[in-house]
Amino acid sequence: MGSSRKPSDGDGPAGETVGEIAYRRLRADILFGRLAPAEKLRLDRVSRTYGTSVSTMRELLNRLGSEGLIVAEGQRGFEVAPVSPDDFREVAAMRQLLECHAIEQSFAAGDLDWEGRVVAAHHKLSVMEGRMIAGDRADPQTWKRCDWEFHHALISACGSRVLLQMHGAIYDKYLRYQMIAVIFRGEVAAREHQRLLQCALARDAATAQGVLVTHIQSCVEHALAGDTTAWFKERSGPGPRDDARGGIHGRSAAPARD
Amino acid sequence: MGSSRKPSDGDGPAGETVGEIAYRRLRADILFGRLAPAEKLRLDRVSRTYGTSVSTMRELLNRLGSEGLIVAEGQRGFEVAPVSPDDFREVAAMRQLLECHAIEQSFAAGDLDWEGRVVAAHHKLSVMEGRMIAGDRADPQTWKRCDWEFHHALISACGSRVLLQMHGAIYDKYLRYQMIAVIFRGEVAAREHQRLLQCALARDAATAQGVLVTHIQSCVEHALAGDTTAWFKERSGPGPRDDARGGIHGRSAAPARD
DNA sequence: CATATGATGTTTCTCGAAAAATCAGATTGA
DNA sequence: TCAATCTGATTTTTCGAGAAACATCATATG
The missing domain is CATH 1.10.10.10 (Winged helix-like DNA-binding domain superfamily/Winged helix DNA-binding domain)
Structure with a gap:
């Protein structure tokens, strides 16, 4: 911005x-x-x-x-914040929901500038993925930033700030699980990104959504297939979440003045 | 102190x-x-x-x-936070997306306890709506809390904490616009709530989603039909939103240690 | 032996003031 | 007249200490 x-x-x-x-x-x-x-x-x-x-x-x-x-x-x-397989699945499902919806809007409304951003972001991501596949795993931060920038570019023309902001928040939580589970799915993910790019240029939102669902779901399964017991310290179940929210939900809202 | x-x-x-x-x-x-x-x-x-x-x-x-x-x-x-017609539309669209999705999950998974919660919440809301329609507009806070509790009950069996939390956040923003625009759509809204209840008990998610879309969209249009110019103080356009977010998005994340 | 009670140390929560930055108005020079 | 700079006042940012709450452990009691 x-x-x-x-x-x-x-x-x-x-x-x-x-x-x-x-x-x-x-x-x-x-x-x-x-x-x-x-x-x-x-x-x-x-x-x-x-x-x-x-x-x-x-x-x-x-x-x-x-x-x-x-x-x-x-x-x-x-x-x-604690982690759990259930929470991971929920975060992934949420990302899927938001990003699929945003893709639909963005593909329909994207102009030439948007296409340029998508192509540029994919190029950068592609180069980084090439390095990662070649074994250069020195800098996961910039690699993941390129991943973010590509996915963000895809949906950047969706026209809704609110949607982009929420997607950003959930993407970060998803990213956290990726980093904790230490996931490398180099070739597969790279191919899926390639297909997403093609769908974007062809404005084929339906196919793109299918690719994205696979992209996310297979990542979740791959991560959860490993040893998830290492994630937990003692018992990290549902735990005491943000039950103390203010406003309307938590309890009766306080009167205006004192 | x-x-x-x-x-x-x-x-x-x-x-x-x-x-x-x-x-x-x-x-x-x-x-x-x-x-x-x-x-x-x-x-x-x-x-x-x-x-x-x-x-x-x-x-x-x-x-x-x-x-x-x-x-x-x-x-x-x-x-x-400033307000704008565009932001309102975005918030409404987001609520629609989240709540429709949650309804689908919740209607499929809800058990008897869930039905009980829905019926109870609708009863309380119905009573409050009756009072509001009768002209007793003393306490919009509890009225709106009943509205929240009903909509929340409908989706409470969706099985995703993340989804419920995000919905709560966006519902509150939506609520803010409702309170700013001072919307009373007593009879119409009450009828829609009635239909939502029927759909819930019949597990008819598709129809419920249609009702909900109308419920939200007509509210937005009704609000924006009024004098929206009073909303703005000077220029409240897109403005400087949270551009300074940390993490992956904003800029390169700082190294771990100093 | 298990449970309840009380003292002690640690951590969080709240506060008011010092330091850094911004803003508004006045002054100066071209 | 306009622009730029400087100065004083207001506001934000940061800090460290005191008060309240919590956790731990020893002791007493049924």
Whole structure:
């Protein structure tokens, strides 16, 4: 998106707040599995790890909690969101639903610029996949970013910000499972991406949806076929989810004024 | 405010934190239109209004920002999320997508307990709607909560926590537009709810989806038929949304350690 | 032996102030 | 007159400490 960034910003954008930087790092650490699922996050420790005060860290933790990447139970602290096969399946099904719908809209409305974005993103992804297949597994982050950019480009003409935003959120959770399960399906996935590209240029949404369903489902099955017991620390069942939501749902909304 | 909480503090649940109470109140104030869209929220003022310190308020504001109910631009403060006809349409379309899908799953899997929940929720909603139609518009909060509980009951057997959570989030945004536009479609909406109940008991998902689409779409059109220009304060266009998201999307994720 | 009770240490939650940044108005120069 | 810069005031961001809540463990009691 067209926000003005400083021309020379390598890692941390120049005029960015401390909290924002720590937020990105913490978020990436959860997504890429460097923080174990269900791991307890003690304020004092993590805030020192990421170079902020506890107050600032609490902001980030609350933010990530509201995204579902961290669970905050009452006044007993925070921990990394747990994982489970069921949750993985649900996340995958949700991604399927959103992305299939978005493909339909996007394929119908995409203009020439859109085609350009799709082709460009696929090229970059294709190159990265070639490297990964060749054995160069040094940088899964940029590889996965290319994967994201391709899938995002496909649906970028869907015309709904809300849809894109929700898809982004669920994609990230899906990505987390991919990184935890350490999935390489190089050749197969690359071929599916190739077919998605062809469908996009032919505006064939129906076929693309079929390919995408396979793309996601086979990934889930491949991941769950492995040793899923290693995912759990003790018992990570349904657990105490965000039951304390405000607004209308949780309980009767409080009166307006005090 | 170090004083202990009164045992009979009729507002929130007994052992609830100050932040949690303020969060619910602030969230409800946004959802029910008591805080105008695009209204600037100065830390000092709102924190005093809701009885917390600025640090605590920042937590809540960040949390609501991550839910999309508040926008936080750079280090220029927070404001209530803006509204626009386009956004309303997108939110409605998203609710339609999620709720139709959930209905299909739920109608197929619902057991007798589910039927009981649906019937009970519809009864309560029906009574409230009767009062509203009769002219008793004192308490839109409980009325809308009954609406929520009915729609939630319908899809409660869909089997996916992720789906239910996302639906809850989008329902709240939809609700906000309903409250802003001040929509009363008493008789029509009540009849549609009646038909939804019948479809649920007959397990007729296809018809229910059709009713729901009408239910949502006609509401959108009814709302947008009015004077939408009053919604905007100055220019509330697409505006600077959450461009600064972390993780994979925004930019290259930062390396793990420093 | 199992359970209830109480003291102690640890962690979270809340607060107010210092530091950094933004904004509005005034001043200066072309 | 217009643009640019500077200054003062307001607002946001960050921090560390105190108060409340929780967890742990030892002790007492049936």
